[in-house]
Amino acid sequence: MSVTARPDSQDMRTWAVSARELVKVYGAGETSVTALRQVSVAFASGTFTAIMGPSGSGKSTLMHCLAGLDTVTSGSVLLGDTELVGLGDKQMTLLRRQRVGFVFQAFNLLPTLTAAQNITLPLDIAGRRGADPAWRDRVIDTLGLRDRLGHLPSELSGGQQQRVACARALITRPDVVFADEPTGNLDSRSSGEVLSFLRMSVHELGQTVVMVTHDAAAASYADRVVFLRDGRRTDEMTEPTVERVLEALKTLER
Template structure:
Protein backbone atom coordinates (compact mmCIF):
# COMPACT_ATOMS: atom_id res chain seq x y z
CA UNK A 1 0.00 0.00 0.00
CA UNK A 2 1.45 3.32 -1.03
CA UNK A 3 1.44 6.09 1.52
CA UNK A 4 3.80 8.19 3.54
CA UNK A 5 3.56 7.83 7.29
CA UNK A 6 1.68 4.54 7.47
CA UNK A 7 1.70 4.80 11.26
CA UNK A 8 -0.59 7.81 10.87
CA UNK A 9 -4.32 7.20 10.82
CA UNK A 10 -5.60 7.25 7.27
CA UNK A 11 -8.12 9.93 6.31
CA UNK A 12 -9.08 8.04 3.14
CA UNK A 13 -8.28 4.50 2.05
CA UNK A 14 -8.92 2.75 -1.26
CA UNK A 15 -8.56 -1.02 -1.42
CA UNK A 16 -8.40 -2.86 -4.75
CA UNK A 17 -10.57 -0.23 -6.43
CA UNK A 18 -11.68 -1.03 -9.97
CA UNK A 19 -13.65 1.39 -12.12
CA UNK A 20 -15.02 0.32 -15.49
CA UNK A 21 -16.98 2.60 -17.81
CA UNK A 22 -19.25 0.95 -20.32
CA UNK A 23 -19.57 -2.76 -21.00
CA UNK A 24 -18.63 -5.42 -23.49
CA UNK A 25 -15.89 -4.81 -26.06
CA UNK A 26 -16.16 -1.03 -25.58
CA UNK A 27 -15.61 -1.13 -21.82
CA UNK A 28 -12.88 1.13 -20.47
CA UNK A 29 -11.04 0.09 -17.30
CA UNK A 30 -10.17 3.48 -15.82
CA UNK A 31 -8.86 2.04 -12.54
CA UNK A 32 -7.32 -1.42 -12.30
CA UNK A 33 -7.20 -2.48 -8.68
CA UNK A 34 -5.84 0.62 -6.93
CA UNK A 35 -4.89 0.29 -3.25
CA UNK A 36 -3.69 3.39 -1.42
CA UNK A 37 -4.15 5.29 1.84
CA UNK A 38 -3.89 9.01 2.45
CA UNK A 39 -2.57 9.94 5.92
CA UNK A 40 -4.42 12.39 8.13
CA UNK A 41 -2.85 15.82 8.34
CA UNK A 42 -0.82 15.44 5.16
CA UNK A 43 -0.92 17.00 1.68
CA UNK A 44 -0.85 14.46 -1.15
CA UNK A 45 -0.74 15.22 -4.87
CA UNK A 46 -1.96 12.73 -7.48
CA UNK A 47 -0.27 12.97 -10.87
CA UNK A 48 -0.03 11.03 -14.09
CA UNK A 49 -0.34 11.25 -17.86
CA UNK A 50 -3.63 12.26 -19.45
CA UNK A 51 -6.02 9.34 -19.15
CA UNK A 52 -4.09 7.76 -16.30
CA UNK A 53 -7.15 7.66 -14.04
CA UNK A 54 -6.14 10.34 -11.54
CA UNK A 55 -9.40 12.32 -11.69
CA UNK A 56 -11.42 9.09 -11.70
CA UNK A 57 -9.60 7.98 -8.55
CA UNK A 58 -10.30 11.28 -6.81
CA UNK A 59 -13.98 11.16 -7.77
CA UNK A 60 -14.27 7.62 -6.39
CA UNK A 61 -12.45 8.59 -3.18
CA UNK A 62 -14.76 11.57 -2.69
CA UNK A 63 -17.95 9.64 -3.36
CA UNK A 64 -18.65 11.62 -6.52
CA UNK A 65 -18.49 8.45 -8.60
CA UNK A 66 -19.23 4.82 -7.74
CA UNK A 67 -16.62 2.07 -7.88
CA UNK A 68 -17.17 -1.06 -9.97
CA UNK A 69 -15.53 -3.16 -7.26
CA UNK A 70 -13.30 -2.65 -4.26
CA UNK A 71 -13.58 -0.56 -1.11
CA UNK A 72 -13.31 3.14 -0.26
CA UNK A 73 -13.26 4.30 3.35
CA UNK A 74 -13.38 7.88 4.64
CA UNK A 75 -12.03 7.54 8.15
CA UNK A 76 -13.79 4.45 9.47
CA UNK A 77 -16.80 4.75 7.14
CA UNK A 78 -17.12 2.40 4.17
CA UNK A 79 -18.67 4.74 1.59
CA UNK A 80 -19.31 2.22 -1.17
CA UNK A 81 -22.12 0.73 0.93
CA UNK A 82 -23.88 4.01 1.75
CA UNK A 83 -27.27 5.00 0.41
CA UNK A 84 -27.47 8.09 -1.80
CA UNK A 85 -28.87 10.08 1.12
CA UNK A 86 -26.13 8.97 3.51
CA UNK A 87 -23.46 9.61 0.89
CA UNK A 88 -24.79 13.13 0.31
CA UNK A 89 -24.66 13.75 4.05
CA UNK A 90 -21.08 12.44 4.27
CA UNK A 91 -19.91 14.69 1.42
CA UNK A 92 -21.62 17.65 3.05
CA UNK A 93 -20.34 17.08 6.57
CA UNK A 94 -16.96 15.37 6.20
CA UNK A 95 -15.53 16.25 2.78
CA UNK A 96 -14.47 19.59 1.31
CA UNK A 97 -14.01 20.36 -2.36
CA UNK A 98 -11.92 22.89 -4.27
CA UNK A 99 -12.34 22.78 -8.05
CA UNK A 100 -10.60 24.36 -11.01
CA UNK A 101 -13.78 26.37 -11.63
CA UNK A 102 -14.29 28.31 -8.41
CA UNK A 103 -18.03 27.42 -8.27
CA UNK A 104 -18.95 30.55 -6.34
CA UNK A 105 -22.51 31.85 -6.56
CA UNK A 106 -22.29 35.24 -8.33
CA UNK A 107 -25.14 36.89 -6.41
CA UNK A 108 -23.65 36.13 -2.99
CA UNK A 109 -20.84 37.98 -1.24
CA UNK A 110 -17.60 36.22 -0.40
CA UNK A 111 -18.77 35.72 3.19
CA UNK A 112 -22.11 34.32 2.08
CA UNK A 113 -20.36 31.92 -0.29
CA UNK A 114 -18.05 30.74 2.49
CA UNK A 115 -20.95 30.18 4.89
CA UNK A 116 -23.21 28.49 2.33
CA UNK A 117 -22.35 24.83 3.18
CA UNK A 118 -23.05 25.43 6.87
CA UNK A 119 -26.27 27.30 6.05
CA UNK A 120 -27.46 24.42 3.88
CA UNK A 121 -26.59 21.92 6.61
CA UNK A 122 -28.29 24.00 9.29
CA UNK A 123 -25.07 24.11 11.28
CA UNK A 124 -24.00 26.93 13.58
CA UNK A 125 -20.99 28.96 12.53
CA UNK A 126 -17.94 28.90 14.78
CA UNK A 127 -17.04 32.58 14.41
CA UNK A 128 -13.59 32.17 15.95
CA UNK A 129 -12.76 29.45 13.39
CA UNK A 130 -14.28 31.56 10.60
CA UNK A 131 -12.12 34.52 11.61
CA UNK A 132 -9.00 32.32 11.71
CA UNK A 133 -9.68 30.82 8.28
CA UNK A 134 -10.29 34.15 6.53
CA UNK A 135 -7.28 35.67 8.29
CA UNK A 136 -4.97 32.85 7.21
CA UNK A 137 -6.32 33.08 3.67
CA UNK A 138 -5.92 36.86 3.61
CA UNK A 139 -9.49 37.67 2.55
CA UNK A 140 -10.85 39.40 5.66
CA UNK A 141 -11.11 42.68 3.74
CA UNK A 142 -12.94 41.06 0.81
CA UNK A 143 -15.85 39.43 2.62
CA UNK A 144 -18.42 41.97 1.38
CA UNK A 145 -17.36 41.66 -2.27
CA UNK A 146 -19.15 39.54 -4.86
CA UNK A 147 -17.12 37.13 -7.04
CA UNK A 148 -17.11 39.55 -10.00
CA UNK A 149 -15.32 42.07 -7.77
CA UNK A 150 -12.53 39.63 -6.87
CA UNK A 151 -9.47 38.47 -8.76
CA UNK A 152 -9.15 34.82 -9.74
CA UNK A 153 -6.76 34.16 -6.88
CA UNK A 154 -9.11 35.83 -4.40
CA UNK A 155 -12.04 33.79 -5.71
CA UNK A 156 -10.10 30.56 -5.26
CA UNK A 157 -9.13 31.59 -1.74
CA UNK A 158 -12.82 32.14 -0.99
CA UNK A 159 -13.45 28.65 -2.35
CA UNK A 160 -10.68 27.32 -0.08
CA UNK A 161 -12.26 29.04 2.92
CA UNK A 162 -15.63 27.53 2.02
CA UNK A 163 -14.01 24.08 1.97
CA UNK A 164 -12.14 24.61 5.25
CA UNK A 165 -14.92 26.12 7.33
CA UNK A 166 -16.89 22.91 8.07
CA UNK A 167 -13.63 21.29 9.32
CA UNK A 168 -13.87 18.35 6.91
CA UNK A 169 -11.87 15.17 7.40
CA UNK A 170 -10.37 15.67 3.95
CA UNK A 171 -10.35 18.27 1.20
CA UNK A 172 -10.20 17.10 -2.40
CA UNK A 173 -8.72 19.67 -4.79
CA UNK A 174 -9.11 19.05 -8.52
CA UNK A 175 -6.61 21.18 -10.49
CA UNK A 176 -7.23 24.08 -8.05
CA UNK A 177 -4.74 26.38 -9.82
CA UNK A 178 -5.70 25.44 -13.37
CA UNK A 179 -7.41 28.76 -14.07
CA UNK A 180 -4.90 30.97 -12.27
CA UNK A 181 -1.77 32.85 -13.27
CA UNK A 182 1.52 31.87 -11.65
CA UNK A 183 1.36 34.48 -8.89
CA UNK A 184 -2.22 33.60 -7.89
CA UNK A 185 -1.38 29.89 -8.13
CA UNK A 186 1.50 30.34 -5.70
CA UNK A 187 -0.79 32.19 -3.27
CA UNK A 188 -3.45 29.47 -3.29
CA UNK A 189 -0.92 26.64 -2.97
CA UNK A 190 0.78 28.46 -0.11
CA UNK A 191 -2.53 28.69 1.74
CA UNK A 192 -3.35 25.03 1.08
CA UNK A 193 0.10 24.15 2.42
CA UNK A 194 -0.48 26.38 5.44
CA UNK A 195 -3.87 24.77 6.16
CA UNK A 196 -2.09 21.43 6.46
CA UNK A 197 0.78 22.73 8.56
CA UNK A 198 -1.13 25.09 10.87
CA UNK A 199 -4.67 23.67 10.88
CA UNK A 200 -3.98 19.95 10.56
CA UNK A 201 -6.04 19.69 7.38
CA UNK A 202 -5.79 16.67 5.06
CA UNK A 203 -5.62 17.51 1.35
CA UNK A 204 -5.66 15.28 -1.72
CA UNK A 205 -4.96 17.25 -4.89
CA UNK A 206 -5.04 16.20 -8.53
CA UNK A 207 -2.68 18.30 -10.63
CA UNK A 208 -0.66 18.17 -13.84
CA UNK A 209 1.72 20.91 -12.65
CA UNK A 210 5.08 19.83 -11.13
CA UNK A 211 5.38 23.16 -9.31
CA UNK A 212 1.94 22.71 -7.71
CA UNK A 213 2.83 19.14 -6.75
CA UNK A 214 6.01 20.32 -5.03
CA UNK A 215 3.87 21.98 -2.32
CA UNK A 216 2.65 18.53 -1.24
CA UNK A 217 4.21 16.23 1.35
CA UNK A 218 4.15 13.41 -1.16
CA UNK A 219 3.17 12.69 -4.75
CA UNK A 220 1.64 9.45 -5.99
CA UNK A 221 1.72 8.64 -9.69
CA UNK A 222 -0.81 6.80 -11.79
CA UNK A 223 -0.43 5.40 -15.29
CA UNK A 224 -2.96 3.35 -17.23
CA UNK A 225 -5.24 3.08 -14.19
CA UNK A 226 -2.58 1.74 -11.84
CA UNK A 227 -0.32 3.17 -9.15
CA UNK A 228 3.21 3.27 -10.50
CA UNK A 229 5.18 5.52 -8.19
CA UNK A 230 5.48 7.40 -4.90
CA UNK A 231 7.66 10.45 -4.31
CA UNK A 232 8.10 11.87 -0.79
CA UNK A 233 9.32 15.45 -0.27
CA UNK A 234 8.86 16.36 -3.93
CA UNK A 235 10.63 19.13 -5.82
CA UNK A 236 9.50 20.36 -9.25
CA UNK A 237 12.58 18.80 -10.83
CA UNK A 238 12.06 15.36 -9.24
CA UNK A 239 8.36 15.42 -10.15
CA UNK A 240 9.15 16.32 -13.73
CA UNK A 241 11.77 13.59 -14.00
CA UNK A 242 9.27 11.02 -12.72
CA UNK A 243 6.59 12.20 -15.15
CA UNK A 244 9.06 11.96 -18.04
CA UNK A 245 9.87 8.40 -17.07
CA UNK A 246 6.13 7.63 -17.26
CA UNK A 247 5.85 9.16 -20.70
CA UNK A 248 3.70 12.04 -19.51
Protein backbone atom coordinates in the same frame (compact mmCIF):
# COMPACT_ATOMS: atom_id res chain seq x y z
CA MET B 1 5.31 12.20 9.77
CA SER B 2 4.17 8.86 8.42
CA VAL B 3 4.21 8.58 4.68
CA THR B 4 4.11 4.82 4.31
CA ALA B 5 2.35 3.71 1.16
CA ARG B 6 0.81 0.43 2.22
CA PRO B 7 -2.55 0.97 3.83
CA ASP B 8 -2.96 -2.64 5.00
CA SER B 9 0.25 -2.63 7.00
CA GLN B 10 -0.71 0.25 9.26
CA ASP B 11 -3.27 1.17 11.85
CA MET B 12 -6.34 2.33 9.88
CA ARG B 13 -7.19 5.13 12.27
CA THR B 14 -4.33 7.29 11.12
CA TRP B 15 -5.66 7.36 7.53
CA ALA B 16 -7.92 10.23 6.62
CA VAL B 17 -9.01 8.43 3.49
CA SER B 18 -7.91 5.17 1.88
CA ALA B 19 -8.79 3.00 -1.08
CA ARG B 20 -8.25 -0.71 -1.54
CA GLU B 21 -8.21 -2.54 -4.85
CA LEU B 22 -10.36 0.12 -6.36
CA VAL B 23 -11.79 -0.67 -9.82
CA LYS B 24 -13.86 1.77 -11.87
CA VAL B 25 -15.32 0.77 -15.22
CA TYR B 26 -17.34 3.20 -17.31
CA GLY B 27 -19.99 1.80 -19.66
CA ALA B 28 -20.55 -1.87 -20.37
CA GLY B 29 -19.67 -4.48 -22.98
CA GLU B 30 -17.39 -3.62 -25.86
CA THR B 31 -17.54 0.13 -25.28
CA SER B 32 -16.56 -0.11 -21.64
CA VAL B 33 -13.53 1.81 -20.42
CA THR B 34 -11.62 0.80 -17.32
CA ALA B 35 -10.49 3.97 -15.58
CA LEU B 36 -9.05 2.48 -12.41
CA ARG B 37 -7.47 -0.96 -12.08
CA GLN B 38 -6.99 -2.33 -8.58
CA VAL B 39 -5.78 0.94 -7.07
CA SER B 40 -4.85 0.85 -3.42
CA VAL B 41 -3.78 4.09 -1.79
CA ALA B 42 -4.01 5.79 1.59
CA PHE B 43 -3.69 9.39 2.78
CA ALA B 44 -2.67 10.09 6.33
CA SER B 45 -4.33 12.77 8.41
CA GLY B 46 -2.54 16.11 8.48
CA THR B 47 -0.71 15.60 5.20
CA PHE B 48 -0.74 17.28 1.80
CA THR B 49 -0.68 14.74 -1.03
CA ALA B 50 -0.63 15.34 -4.78
CA ILE B 51 -1.95 12.80 -7.28
CA MET B 52 -0.19 13.07 -10.63
CA GLY B 53 -0.31 11.36 -13.95
CA PRO B 54 -0.71 12.03 -17.64
CA SER B 55 -4.10 12.77 -19.18
CA GLY B 56 -6.37 9.72 -18.98
CA SER B 57 -4.35 8.17 -16.17
CA GLY B 58 -7.44 8.11 -13.96
CA LYS B 59 -6.36 10.70 -11.41
CA SER B 60 -9.62 12.66 -11.53
CA THR B 61 -11.67 9.47 -11.41
CA LEU B 62 -9.70 8.34 -8.36
CA MET B 63 -10.43 11.65 -6.67
CA HIS B 64 -14.15 11.45 -7.51
CA CYS B 65 -14.34 7.94 -6.08
CA LEU B 66 -12.44 8.87 -2.92
CA ALA B 67 -14.62 11.93 -2.41
CA GLY B 68 -17.91 10.10 -2.75
CA LEU B 69 -18.82 11.94 -5.92
CA ASP B 70 -18.85 8.82 -8.05
CA THR B 71 -19.63 5.17 -7.43
CA VAL B 72 -16.98 2.46 -7.73
CA THR B 73 -17.23 -0.81 -9.65
CA SER B 74 -15.42 -2.85 -7.01
CA GLY B 75 -13.04 -2.41 -4.12
CA SER B 76 -13.38 -0.36 -1.01
CA VAL B 77 -13.05 3.28 0.00
CA LEU B 78 -12.73 4.27 3.63
CA LEU B 79 -13.29 7.85 4.69
CA GLY B 80 -11.95 7.78 8.23
CA ASP B 81 -13.56 4.52 9.30
CA THR B 82 -16.67 4.86 7.09
CA GLU B 83 -16.96 2.54 4.10
CA LEU B 84 -18.22 4.57 1.14
CA VAL B 85 -18.90 1.64 -1.18
CA GLY B 86 -22.54 0.66 -0.91
CA LEU B 87 -23.76 3.95 0.46
CA GLY B 88 -26.85 5.49 -1.15
CA ASP B 89 -26.88 8.89 -2.74
CA LYS B 90 -28.39 10.54 0.30
CA GLN B 91 -25.88 9.09 2.77
CA MET B 92 -23.05 9.91 0.38
CA THR B 93 -24.31 13.49 0.09
CA LEU B 94 -24.56 13.92 3.85
CA LEU B 95 -21.06 12.48 4.22
CA ARG B 96 -19.68 14.96 1.69
CA ARG B 97 -21.47 17.75 3.44
CA GLN B 98 -20.00 16.93 6.84
CA ARG B 99 -16.61 15.38 6.21
CA VAL B 100 -15.29 16.42 2.79
CA GLY B 101 -14.20 19.75 1.37
CA PHE B 102 -13.78 20.59 -2.33
CA VAL B 103 -11.78 23.01 -4.40
CA PHE B 104 -12.39 22.72 -8.14
CA GLN B 105 -10.46 24.07 -11.09
CA ALA B 106 -13.17 26.51 -12.10
CA PHE B 107 -16.70 27.41 -11.17
CA ASN B 108 -16.16 27.02 -7.49
CA LEU B 109 -18.48 29.76 -6.31
CA LEU B 110 -22.13 30.57 -6.68
CA PRO B 111 -22.29 33.82 -8.63
CA THR B 112 -25.30 35.03 -6.69
CA LEU B 113 -23.72 34.81 -3.23
CA THR B 114 -21.12 37.05 -1.61
CA ALA B 115 -17.72 35.69 -0.60
CA ALA B 116 -18.88 35.33 3.00
CA GLN B 117 -22.05 33.52 1.94
CA ASN B 118 -20.06 31.23 -0.33
CA ILE B 119 -17.67 30.38 2.49
CA THR B 120 -20.45 29.38 4.86
CA LEU B 121 -22.53 27.67 2.15
CA PRO B 122 -21.77 24.10 3.35
CA LEU B 123 -22.90 25.03 6.86
CA ASP B 124 -25.96 26.70 5.42
CA ILE B 125 -26.85 23.62 3.41
CA ALA B 126 -26.47 21.48 6.51
CA GLY B 127 -28.76 23.85 8.37
CA ARG B 128 -26.06 24.71 10.92
CA ARG B 129 -26.32 28.29 11.97
CA GLY B 130 -22.90 29.88 12.09
CA ALA B 131 -19.58 28.13 12.25
CA ASP B 132 -17.43 28.04 15.31
CA PRO B 133 -16.59 31.79 15.16
CA ALA B 134 -12.99 31.33 16.20
CA TRP B 135 -12.41 28.75 13.45
CA ARG B 136 -14.20 30.87 10.90
CA ASP B 137 -12.06 33.89 11.74
CA ARG B 138 -8.90 31.83 11.67
CA VAL B 139 -9.70 30.41 8.23
CA ILE B 140 -10.64 33.82 6.83
CA ASP B 141 -7.57 35.50 8.24
CA THR B 142 -5.24 32.71 7.16
CA LEU B 143 -6.54 33.12 3.62
CA GLY B 144 -6.44 36.93 3.82
CA LEU B 145 -10.10 37.37 2.86
CA ARG B 146 -11.18 39.69 5.66
CA ASP B 147 -11.71 42.73 3.43
CA ARG B 148 -13.29 40.77 0.57
CA LEU B 149 -16.18 39.15 2.45
CA GLY B 150 -18.94 41.39 1.07
CA HIS B 151 -17.90 41.01 -2.57
CA LEU B 152 -19.64 38.95 -5.20
CA PRO B 153 -17.44 36.45 -7.09
CA SER B 154 -17.60 38.64 -10.19
CA GLU B 155 -15.87 41.37 -8.17
CA LEU B 156 -12.95 39.10 -7.15
CA SER B 157 -9.81 38.12 -9.03
CA GLY B 158 -9.25 34.49 -10.01
CA GLY B 159 -6.79 33.98 -7.16
CA GLN B 160 -9.17 35.55 -4.66
CA GLN B 161 -11.98 33.33 -5.93
CA GLN B 162 -9.86 30.21 -5.37
CA ARG B 163 -8.96 31.42 -1.90
CA VAL B 164 -12.66 31.82 -1.12
CA ALA B 165 -13.11 28.27 -2.42
CA CYS B 166 -10.33 27.07 -0.09
CA ALA B 167 -11.95 28.84 2.86
CA ARG B 168 -15.27 27.22 1.99
CA ALA B 169 -13.60 23.79 1.83
CA LEU B 170 -12.08 24.29 5.26
CA ILE B 171 -15.01 25.86 7.07
CA THR B 172 -16.54 22.53 8.15
CA ARG B 173 -13.17 21.16 9.37
CA PRO B 174 -13.54 18.20 7.03
CA ASP B 175 -11.69 14.90 7.34
CA VAL B 176 -10.14 15.67 3.99
CA VAL B 177 -10.10 18.44 1.36
CA PHE B 178 -10.00 17.36 -2.28
CA ALA B 179 -8.56 19.88 -4.70
CA ASP B 180 -9.02 19.18 -8.42
CA GLU B 181 -6.46 21.19 -10.43
CA PRO B 182 -7.02 24.19 -8.10
CA THR B 183 -4.47 26.30 -9.98
CA GLY B 184 -5.39 25.26 -13.50
CA ASN B 185 -6.97 28.64 -14.32
CA LEU B 186 -4.54 30.87 -12.42
CA ASP B 187 -1.41 32.79 -13.27
CA SER B 188 1.78 31.67 -11.55
CA ARG B 189 1.63 34.29 -8.82
CA SER B 190 -1.92 33.47 -7.81
CA SER B 191 -1.09 29.77 -8.11
CA GLY B 192 1.72 30.16 -5.67
CA GLU B 193 -0.57 31.97 -3.25
CA VAL B 194 -3.29 29.33 -3.37
CA LEU B 195 -0.84 26.44 -3.03
CA SER B 196 0.85 28.14 -0.09
CA PHE B 197 -2.50 28.50 1.57
CA LEU B 198 -3.29 24.83 0.99
CA ARG B 199 0.01 23.86 2.57
CA MET B 200 -0.58 26.29 5.39
CA SER B 201 -3.96 24.75 6.07
CA VAL B 202 -2.25 21.39 6.49
CA HIS B 203 0.69 22.43 8.55
CA GLU B 204 -0.85 25.21 10.59
CA LEU B 205 -4.54 24.27 10.74
CA GLY B 206 -3.96 20.51 10.82
CA GLN B 207 -6.12 19.71 7.81
CA THR B 208 -5.69 16.93 5.24
CA VAL B 209 -5.46 17.84 1.55
CA VAL B 210 -5.48 15.58 -1.50
CA MET B 211 -4.76 17.46 -4.72
CA VAL B 212 -5.05 16.27 -8.29
CA THR B 213 -2.70 18.13 -10.63
CA HIS B 214 -0.60 17.74 -13.73
CA ASP B 215 1.58 20.69 -12.82
CA ALA B 216 4.95 19.69 -11.36
CA ALA B 217 5.34 23.09 -9.71
CA ALA B 218 2.03 22.62 -7.91
CA ALA B 219 2.95 19.11 -6.88
CA SER B 220 6.18 20.38 -5.34
CA TYR B 221 4.16 22.07 -2.59
CA ALA B 222 2.89 18.67 -1.40
CA ASP B 223 4.45 16.40 1.23
CA ARG B 224 4.06 13.43 -1.04
CA VAL B 225 3.23 12.70 -4.66
CA VAL B 226 1.37 9.58 -5.85
CA PHE B 227 1.73 8.72 -9.54
CA LEU B 228 -0.91 7.04 -11.70
CA ARG B 229 -0.66 5.67 -15.22
CA ASP B 230 -3.38 3.93 -17.22
CA GLY B 231 -5.48 3.58 -14.10
CA ARG B 232 -2.73 1.96 -12.05
CA ARG B 233 -0.59 3.23 -9.22
CA THR B 234 2.94 3.27 -10.39
CA ASP B 235 5.14 5.15 -8.01
CA GLU B 236 5.29 7.68 -5.24
CA MET B 237 7.65 10.27 -3.88
CA THR B 238 8.06 12.15 -0.63
CA GLU B 239 9.46 15.64 -0.23
CA PRO B 240 9.09 16.34 -3.94
CA THR B 241 10.87 19.06 -5.84
CA VAL B 242 9.91 20.35 -9.27
CA GLU B 243 12.93 18.66 -10.87
CA ARG B 244 12.32 15.29 -9.28
CA VAL B 245 8.64 15.36 -10.18
CA LEU B 246 9.37 16.27 -13.80
CA GLU B 247 11.90 13.46 -13.92
CA ALA B 248 9.37 11.01 -12.54
CA LEU B 249 6.74 12.13 -15.05
CA LYS B 250 9.18 11.66 -17.93
CA THR B 251 9.79 8.12 -16.76
CA LEU B 252 6.05 7.58 -16.47
CA GLU B 253 5.33 8.71 -19.99
CA ARG B 254 8.12 6.74 -21.55
